[in-house]
Amino acid sequence: MDQVRDRIRFKHNSLSTESTCISWIKQFIIFNDERHPTEMGTAKVERFLTYLATRRHASSSTQNQVLSAI
Template sequence: MDQLRDKVRFKCYSLSTESTYISWIKQFIIFKDERHPTEMGAAEVEKFLTYLVTRRHVSSPTQNQALSAI
């Protein structure tokens, strides 16, 4: 999470965006049985995004936000 915070702060994103991105990353990690994001690839990201649409019924902009965070 420290690497994510550093990158987000380097890009001068707001604290709100930083918090939202951290939340999405945590959800992604939990979804994939707490594996580290560096161990996962495009297939895992696609499964997570599909889950968000089919099970959580998120909107397209929300799905894009999750993808940007990941």
């Protein structure tokens, strides 16, 4: 997560953006049985986005935000 925070701060994003990105990444990790994101491929990301769309009824803008965070 330190690398994520560093990258967001390097891009001069707001603290709320940082917080939101970290939150989505944590949810992604938990959804995938707490595996490190580098161990997962495109299929895991697609599965998580599908879950958000079908089970949590996330909007397309939310899904885009999650994809950017991941």
